[in-house]
Every structure is written in structure tokens, then in C-alpha cells.
Amino acid sequence: MKEPQSALAALLRTAVTAAFGAEHAGVDPMVRRSERADYQADLAMGLAKTLRQSPRQVAAAVVAAADFGSLCDRVEIAGPGFINFTLKTSALEQGVAALAADERLGVPRPASVDRVVIDYSSPNVAKEMHVGHVRTTIIGDALARVLEFIGHEVIRQNHIGDWGTPFGMLIEHLLDLGGGETRGHSSLGELNEFYRAARVKFDADPEFADRARQRVVLLQAGDTRTLELWRKLVAISELHFFSIYEKLGVTLSPADIRGESSYNSMLAETAAELERLGLAKINDGALCVFAPGFVNREGEPLPLIVRKQDGGFGYAATDLAALRYRTQTLHGTRLLYVVGAPQAQHFAMVFAVGELAGWLKPPVRAEHVAFGAVLGADKKMLKTRAGDTVRLVSLLDEAVERAEAELVRREPNGDPAVRRALAPQIGIGAIKYADLSNDRIKDYVFDWDRMLAAEGRTGPYLQYAHARIHSIFRKAAEGGIVRGGAGAIVVVEPAERALALELLGFGRAVTDAAETLHPHRLCGYLYDLAVAFSAFFEACPVLRAPDEPTRDSRLALCGLTARALARGLDLLGIQAPERM
RNA sequence: GCCCCGGUAGCUCAGGGGAUAGAGCGUUCGCCUCCUAAGCGGAAGGUCACAGGUUCAAAUCCUGUCCGGGGCGCCA
Numbered sequence: 001m002k003e004p005q006s007a008l009a010a011l012l013r014t015a016v017t018a019a020f021g022a023e024h025a026g027v028d029p030m031v032r033r034s035e036r037a038d039y040q041a042d043l044a045m046g047l048a049k050t051l052r053q054s055p056r057q058v059a060a061a062v063v064a065a066a067d068f069g070s071l072c073d074r075v076e077i078a079g080p081g082f083i084n085f086t087l088k089t090s091a092l093e094q095g096v097a098a099l100a101a102d103e104r105l106g107v108p109r110p111a112s113v114d115r116v117v118i119d120y121s122s123p124n125v126a127k128e129m130h131v132g133h134v135r136t137t138i139i140g141d142a143l144a145r146v147l148e149f150i151g152h153e154v155i156r157q158n159h160i161g162d163w164g165t166p167f168g169m170l171i172e173h174l175l176d177l178g179g180g181e182t183r184g185h186s187s188l189g190e191l192n193e194f195y196r197a198a199r200v201k202f203d204a205d206p207e208f209a210d211r212a213r214q215r216v217v218l219l220q221a222g223d224t225r226t227l228e229l230w231r232k233l234v235a236i237s238e239l240h241f242f243s244i245y246e247k248l249g250v251t252l253s254p255a256d257i258r259g260e261s262s263y264n265s266m267l268a269e270t271a272a273e274l275e276r277l278g279l280a281k282i283n284d285g286a287l288c289v290f291a292p293g294f295v296n297r298e299g300e301p302l303p304l305i306v307r308k309q310d311g312g313f314g315y316a317a318t319d320l321a322a323l324r325y326r327t328q329t330l331h332g333t334r335l336l337y338v339v340g341a342p343q344a345q346h347f348a349m350v351f352a353v354g355e356l357a358g359w360l361k362p363p364v365r366a367e368h369v370a371f372g373a374v375l376g377a378d379k380k381m382l383k384t385r386a387g388d389t390v391r392l393v394s395l396l397d398e399a400v401e402r403a404e405a406e407l408v409r410r411e412p413n414g415d416p417a418v419r420r421a422l423a424p425q426i427g428i429g430a431i432k433y434a435d436l437s438n439d440r441i442k443d444y445v446f447d448w449d450r451m452l453a454a455e456g457r458t459g460p461y462l463q464y465a466h467a468r469i470h471s472i473f474r475k476a477a478e479g480g481i482v483r484g485g486a487g488a489i490v491v492v493e494p495a496e497r498a499l500a501l502e503l504l505g506f507g508r509a510v511t512d513a514a515e516t517l518h519p520h521r522l523c524g525y526l527y528d529l530a531v532a533f534s535a536f537f538e539a540c541p542v543l544r545a546p547d548e549p550t551r552d553s554r555l556a557l558c559g560l561t562a563r564a565l566a567r568g569l570d571l572l573g574i575q576a577p578e579r580m
Numbered sequence: 581g582c583c584c585c586g587g588u589a590g591c592u593c594a595g596g597g598g599a600u601a602g603a604g605c606g607u608u609c610g611c612c613u614c615c616u617a618a619g620c621g622g623a624a625g626g627u628c629a630c631a632g633g634u635u636c637a638a639a640u641c642c643u644g645u646c647c648g649g650g651g652c653g654c655c656a
Contacts, residue, residue: 030598042598049636079599080636124656161656260656286654296652297581308654315656342650344584372585373649410618426618438593442586443649450592450605454618457593457604464618472615524594527603538611538620558615580618 003106003504004087004095005031005039007071012041012083015066020051037074037084038092038501044081055081087501089491096489096500100560105567106507107150114152117332118144119322119339121245121252124161125237125259126170128192129244129392131382131446132340135371138435138573140338141250142519143369145571150514155330158252159322160241162234162259165312166195168216171229172208173198191236192391216312220264234259247396249428249573263321267313270321271306279356285309291352294345304349319350323366327359334365336517341370341441369517372443374435382446396428402452403427403460418579425575426460427452432574433459437523457527462569463576465530465537469562470578472542476555479543483559487552495532495539499557502532506564510571519572526568533561 002010012029027043034040044059051058059081068075074086099106120140123129148154173194201208218226238254245252271287274280280289288303296302304316326332337347347368354360376382384390404423407414434451438444451458476483491500509525512518542558545551566576 034599036599040599045598045636055636082599164656166655284653288653294652295582299582300653303653305654310654312654314654316654318656340650341585343656345651346656348584370585375649379648406618442593445592447592453605455605456618458618460618461604464616468616468619475615520594524603531603534619535621537615541615543615580616 003098003507004071004091005033005504005508008039008041008068008085011066011068011071012043012062015062016043016047019061019065020047024050033501033505034082034084036078037076038087039085041083041085044077044083048081059083089497092491092497092500092504093489095504096491096557096560099503099506100489100556104149104507105560105564106504107510108507109151114147114334115155115330115332116144116147116152116334116336117155117157117326117330118147118336119157119159120144120336121241121250122159122161122339123237123241126166126191126195126233127161127237129241131374131390131392131395133392134395134431135374135435135440136338136340137245137248137250137252138432139369139371139440139519140336141252142432142436142572143336143338143514143517144251145573146510146514146519146522149567149571150510152334152514155332156252156256157322157326158241158257158259160237160257160259162237163261163264163318164315165213165216166198167219167230167233168214169198169202169208169212170195170233171219171226172212172215173201174229174233176201176208191233191240220312234261244392244396247393247424247428249575251573258322260315260318263318263325266321266325267317270324271313271317273324274306274320274353274357277357279353280306289353289356291349291356293352294349302349304353316346316350319346320353323350323354324357324359327354327364333363334367335360336367336369338369338371341372344368344370367517369440371440375443375445377445377447379445396431398448399427399431399452400424401427402448403430406452406454422577422580425577426463426580429459429463429569429574431459432572433462433523436519436572437527439520440518459574460580462526462530462565463574464580465533466562466565466569466576467578467580468537469533469558469565472555472558473562474579475543481543481551481555483552483555487549487556489556489560490549490553492550493536493540495536496554496557499532499536499561502529503557503560503564505529506568509568513571522568522572526565526572529561529564529568533565 009029009031012031013025016027017025024047027047030042031039044055044062048055048058056077059077063075063077063083068085071088071091072085073088076084078084118140121133121137123133144154144156202212215226219230271280274289280287283303286305286309287307288305290301290303294302305314306317306320307313326335339347351360351366354366360366374382382390400423403426404419407419407423430451435444452460473483491497505525509522513522540554542551542554545554569576
């Protein structure tokens with residue numbers, strides 16, 4: 001059986017053709033949740049215009065042309081021409097029962113499976129990860145999880161910055177320090193210092209800068225000794241990345257790393273292909289592609305510089321090579337770039353060139369999944385009090401510490417071991433929910449007190465709702481009550497009805513997040529679900545239900561809600577502890 | 581100068597053609613002998629930056645203005 005909202009939409013579509021002819025078969029019935037009923041359809045007003053009839057008349061004709069009897073026990077026309085539907089309780093019960101029996105909780109399979117290549121996280125080698133990486137990592141991972149769950153093939157690409165001119169100075173500095181044989185830079189705190197020192201030396205010492213430039217040439221030429229030192233830097237950095245990923249609970253693995261260096265061998269042929277296609281030409285000694293529509297300050301055509309005057313390749317070349325690789329070799333059908341909004345123009349140009357080159361053509365699409373900055377309370381880019389960029393480790397550690405402190409405050413005599421297990425789940429979950437629940441395109445204000453607050457629209461609130469359900473299950477088990485019996489779900493109380501209705505929206509919420517690439521929609525849905533559950537929890541005793549069938553039905557509703565919350569949180573990369 | 585993204589309640593944010601604009605925090609009034617009160621129920625609080633336009637219908641679409649952030653040829 002179809003989930004009621006889709007069933008209503010389908011019914012309305014046939015009703016429209018029946019009433020007004022096949023030429024209107026394509027109209028969107030505009031079915032949505034309603035405050036005045038269970039669902040409402042807003043199609044009559046639009047149709048009225050083309051049909052030159054009054055909206056209420058149109059609505060009446062549509063309603064008359066279909067039999068809503070099996071789904072609804074009330075269909076009313078209201079206001080200018082809204083059609084309000086109140087579901088039959090049996091339809092609601094069947095819908096929820098179908099959901100309970102469905103592994104996928106009502107998430108439909110995609111009409112066509114995409115091969116999604118998703119580029120996210122992408123930290124830089126020899127630099128410590130900082131706040132600037134938190135959004136791409138969290139948002140990218142959530143999208144990867146959602147798309148994968150829906151049934152798309154997801155290829156993660158961690159486009160780490162492991163190549164380019166800075167490595168000349170880094171390697172040269174490493175040699176100055178003793179050829180890299182020094183006690184391994186095990187902590188990346190040191191390597192961060194290392195980068196800074198190299199930078200300072202590069203800017204201050206022309207002789208060093210010169211050596212650094214020569215070292216870049218050696219690196220790009222594949223000099224053995226140089227590569228060895230380079231690999232050392234990369235290896236140490238990767239250790240750091242994965243320690244962060246582990247703390248964060250991110251699905252990226254070493255196999256997903258495809259850094260800038262891996263395109264090194266493709267840069268020349270990419271440039272050659274662009275030349276061959278007549279797209280790239282030499283301008284001021286640099287090989288440039290001028291995509292139509294892009295201009296600089298002076299209103300002159302703005303180039304994408306494929307090869308610099310000095311013969312080197314910049315990041316535009318790498319991104320073009322990566323685009324070519326992702327389309328021509330990986331055969332991705334949907335390419336996602338989870339990169340900050342400031343790079344919008346860069347990606348617009350890269351995609352434009354990709355289209356000109358014929359690498360990117362429909363139905364294959366590339367999308368810049370842009371996001372805004374993380375701001376402090378002062379509405380400026382988040383910095384430490386000293387004005388430094390915030391290290392990601394400290395951010396995550398502080399989240400865990402704060403979560404643990406909250407646990408102590410709440411339950412001073414609680415088991416410390418339990419707290420230690422719980423704190424990361426709550427702290428990291430709080431950071432993730434705070435980030436994901438904001439529309440990604442906007443900047444968002446990072447506020448510890450708000451995200452970890454005891455109350456409100458937060459990660460902990462969702463986890464708490466889930467934990468309360470499991471608390472019921474534990475109590476049930478203690479009382480020898482077997483869950484998952486044959487008893488049907490019976491919807492009687494308003495709170496049960498509201499919860500059931502909310503549960504039916506799970507599939508739509510997940511699909512919506514995937515199509516729009518906006519995880520905050522799923523966040524909003526899960527919050528609404530948790531609210532509906534909390535209201536149900538207050539109003540409808542489960543284990544103390546008036547009779548056994550009611551108790552079992554409520555247990556089943558609880559089970560379904562717990563699954564939906566846990567799954568939804570999982571799709572966001574947030575853990576759902578069973579007790580808090 | 582040109583381009584992109586924002587401007588919605590005191591604060592943080594949803595809503596992005598459809599009914600009286602929603603939520604959380606904060607303020608305020610209630611609710612724990614009862615499955616976790618990190619909870620639930622109620623109240624107050626808004627010329628949706630501004631001005632035009634399109635439409636039966638605009639917070640939502642278009643144009644312009646103002647404010648804030650960002651980008652604009654060899655860094656990534």
C-alpha cells in the first residue's frame with residue numbers, strides 16, 4: 001500500500017484527468033500536511049485560472065471525480081478552494097503497519113540510481129584541521145550517508161591538499177631540520193608549527209625561497225628522495241586526519257583519499273585536450289580557458305588558468321583534471337562538491353569549462369554544495385580568544401568535555417564509565433546537529449550553550465527522545481513483556497494520531513534532503529518527530545496502558561519511532577544512545 | 581565597479597507562490613506519589629530591510645534601493 005500522502009496525490013491526479021481531461025494530467029496536486037486537517041491539496045486555485053471556473057467549483061469537481069472513501073473519512077472544501085483531507089483511522093493504521101514492516105521505513109527506491117561522486121572534507125597536508133573543515137566534513141558525510149541509504153552508489157573523494165608549491169618549502173624545511181630523520185612528528189600540533197616556521201622562512205629568506213622553488217620542480221619531476229620526504233609529510237598528516245574522523249564519526253576511509261597529487265599525471269593531458277578542443281589558448285604566457293559570461297573587475301573576460309606562465313599547474317588545472325576523471329573514468333552521474341560558498345565562481349567556471357569540453361553533459365550534473373561560514377558570538381569568523389583559528393581537535397574535545405560536565409551536573413553519582421561512553425556521542429552529536437540544522441548556504445553562529453543546552457531544539461533533545469523510548473523497552477523487558485507481538489497498531493488518542501502521521505513522513509523527509517542536498521530539512525523533520533513522540537509520551541502511558549492490545553500497539557508505535565529516530569540520526573552521522 | 585549569498589519575534593533560526601507567518605532560547609503561567617522534567621501544556625512577543633511591479637493570491641517571483649558577508653588572472 002502506498003503511503004497516504006502519495007496515494008492522495010495519485011488519486012487527485014486521476015480525478016483531475018477524469019474531470020477536466022487528459023491535457024491536465026500533468027498538474028501538481030500540491031498535497032501537503034495541513035494545520036486544519038491531515039493533508040490539504042492546493043491545486044484548485046491554479047486550475048481555476050486555466051479552466052476559467054471558480055476555484056471552489058473546480059475543487060468540488062475534483063472531489064466528485066474520485067473516490068476518497070477508502071483513504072479518508074472527511075474531504076472538505078474550505079476557504080478559496082483548499083481541499084482538506086482527514087484520513088480514515090484504518091488508512092492511518094495500515095500506513096503505519098506498512099512502515100513497521102519496511103526495512104527502509106518508507107524511503108522509496110530511486111527511479112534511477114545515480115553514481116554520486118562526492119568531494120568533501122579535503123584538508124591540507126602538513127596543516128592541522130581547523131573549524132574551516134568542520135562544515136564540509138559534517139555536511140558531506142551526512143549527504144553521503146543519505147544518498148547511500150536511498151540506494152545511490154556513492155563514491156567518496158577526499159580531495160586532500162597534498163600537492164603544490166607549498167611542498168617545496170615544507171620539504172626544504174624538513175631537510176634543514178635534519179633530513180626528516182628527526183624523531184617523527186607524531187603530533188600534528190608540531191607539524192602545524194612546522195608549517196608556520198617554513199612559511200616564515202620562505203617569506204624572509206630569499207635563498208630558502210629559491211631552494212623551495214627548486215624543490216617543487218624536483219617533486220614534480222618525481223625525484224626519489226624528494227618523494228620520500230613528501231610521503232613522510234603526507235603519512236603523518238593522514239594519521240591526524242583519521243584521528244579526527246574517528247572522533248567525529250565520519251565515514252571517510254583511507255580508500256577515499258584521492259588528493260591533488262593523484263591528478264599530477266593527468267594535468268598535462270588535460271591541458272593538451274583543452275588545447276586540442278580549441279578551448280585553451282596562451283594569454284600572457286599562461287594557458288587559459290575563457291568561459292563565456294565570466295568577467296574580471298575591468299569587465300574583460302576572466303580566464304581559468306590551466307597552466308601558469310612558469311609552466312606549473314594551479315588548482316584550476318587540478319579541478320579540471322578531477323572533473324574529467326570523475327566523469328570519464330569514474331563515470332559519475334552526479335558530482336557533488338561540498339566546498340565553501342566563496343568558491344562559487346571558481347566552480348561555476350570549472351563546470352562551464354567541463355561542459356565546453358564535453359565531459360559534463362546531461363543527464364550528468366555537477367553541483368557545488370556551498371555552505372556559509374562558522375561565526376562566533378561576535379558574528380565574525382570563529383576564532384580563539386587570542387585571535388587564532390580554532391583547531392578542530394580542541395573544538396571536538398571541548399564538546400565532549402562540556403557534554404560530560406552536563407552529565408555530571410545531571411547525575412553527580414552516575415557511573416563515570418557510562419559518562420565517558422556517552423559524552424562523545426552527545427557532544428559530537430550536538431555539534432553536528434547544530435551545524436546540519438541550519439540551512440547550509442547561510443553563515444551560522446556557533447554557540448556552545450545553545451547547542452548543548454539542556455533544553456531546546458538540539459541534538460541532545462533528539463537523542464533524549466530516543467533514549468526515553470529505550471527506557472520503556474528496558475522496563476518492558478523487566479516486566480517480561482514481549483515486544484513485537486502480533487497485535488496491530490491501533491490509533492485512538494490524538495497524540496497517537498499525530499505521531500502516526502508524523503512517522504509517515506519519514507520517507508519524504510529523507511528523499512527531500514537528498515534531492516535538495518539540504519540536510520537541515522531532515523533535521524527539522526526529526527525534531528518534529530521527536531516533539532510528536534514527547535507529546536505522545538506525556539499523554540499516552542505505554543506500560544500502564546488501560547489494556548493489553550493498547551499497550552502492545554503503543555509499544556509498536558514506540559518501536560517504529562525509535563527506529564525512525566535512530567535511522568534519521570544515523571543518516572546525519574549522529575549516534576543514538578539507548579540511555580542518557 | 582561587476583558578480584554571488586544573506587536581511588523573518590529581544591536572540592538563534594525554519595518557511596522560498598496559497599488559509600490567521602512557525603520553532604527553539606529568553607520572558608511569563610501551569611504540570612513530576614505515575615514508562616527519564618535534557619520533558620509536556622498555555623500566554624505574551626512580528627509594517628517578513630525598504631520601495632515599486634507581476635498574480636485571483638507575494639515573506640516567497642521580478643526590478644530598484646539600503647544594510648551585512650563574500651568573490652573578482654597566474655594561492656588553494
